[in-house]
């Protein structure tokens with residue numbers, strides 16, 4: 430794989446998106462359509478594929494992607510994906526490994542699914558109930574130790590949406606040792622996190638006007654991913670209590686993360702401001718401001734606030750992301766940029782859509 434450069438005459442790189450009819454695939458395409466590489470012709474959007482909906486046009490699923498609306502979705506096969514320099518996989522868990530193994534090593538594969546995120550095979554088997562496929566560089570460059578592994582990589586595992594927000598909310602405190610290695614995460618999400626395949630419990634009549642927790646008490650498959658990310662920054666394993674909550678909104682995650690601390694607010698804020706000073710997408714909000722999902726929708730931003738509840742002895746970090754942007758497709762495009770050696774922020778914005 431050659432890095433994209435501005436040399437006149439270098440041939441454009443072709444990008445395929447498998448799972449293009451889905452939410453992650455659609456959001457990748459939305460971001461690519463605004464990417465300077467695509468607009469200049471250095472990157473070209475090639476095959477778009479689906480599962481049972483192969484043969485339909487993209488516009489049937491993503492009418493907002495007008496420039497690609499007439500594209501016909503191909504089948505997700507080796508033949509269809511071969512001949513591309515970059516392949517995004519927006520497929521259900523367990524579907525990526527088979528395709529990935531067949532593509533040449535030189536192809537940059539960016540997997541939005543979970544197949545290659547975990548390094549602990551027993552954790553994978555416990556939560557996903559199938560053999561572990563392996564471990565790829567993890568597409569969360571803001572997490573210490575990961576950015577270097579993404580530069581020039583040809584295999585990248587995009588994090589889960591909840592692990593993205595929880596890990597970025599807690600990593601500085603864990604790495605600086607200002608909290609005990611036992612953390613609580615309560616995260617409210619929109620329904621697009623569950624994908625666009627029909628499910629009865631996601632019907633409007635079930636979701637509207639109601640908020641409900643699910644996957645509590647260690648049952649959610651994102652638990653081991655958060656443990657992996659945070660324990661790598663700590664001298665002892667980090668215990669994570671995670672409670673996901675479904676809210677009647679299409680997209681966005683608001684995570685409230687707490688851990689026991691003896692630090693003052695000033696000390697904690699200093700730790701976070703230092704950790705994220707050079708990060709283009711992570712913003713530590715000033716005093717008196719709290720994140721909200723409405724401020725990050727459509728953007729690749731992570732907004733977070735850092736407080737200390739001195740009576741409770743707790744660090745309280747509230748963080749907001751868009752699950753489909755920084756939580757999936759934005760991270761995928763950010764990872765592609767690093768893999769190809771182009772500016773990490775290309776095609777990505779910190780400006781959200783509101784109200």
Ligand SMILES: NC(=O)C1=CN([C@@H]2O[C@H](COP(=O)(O)OP(=O)(O)OC[C@H]3O[C@@H](n4cnc5c(N)ncnc54)[C@H](OP(=O)(O)O)[C@@H]3O)[C@@H](O)[C@H]2O)C=CC1
Pocket residue numbers: 447448449450451452453454478479480481482483505518519520521522524541542543588589590621622623624625626752753756757
């Ligand atoms: N939604 C989110 O917020 C996030 C999603 N992810 C991950 O991204 C991946 C995609 O998620 P999402 O877009 O939400 O899911 P969707 O259900 O919206 O889309 C799934 C896509 O995969 C295709 N597909 C389904 N089954 C097969 C199959 N057997 N063979 C080939 N293609 C198939 C579907 O095609 P068809 O229309 O034909 O069925 C569709 O294009 C998942 O692994 C998910 O966990 C990660 C982080 C956040």
Ligand SMILES: CC(=O)N[C@@H](CCC(=O)OP(=O)(O)O)C(=O)O
Pocket residue numbers: 541542543588589590591618619620621622623673675752
């Ligand atoms: C509302 C809802 O169901 N959300 C999903 C989030 C999944 C996700 O975004 O990440 P993965 O790639 O690991 O699936 C869930 O809780 O499973």
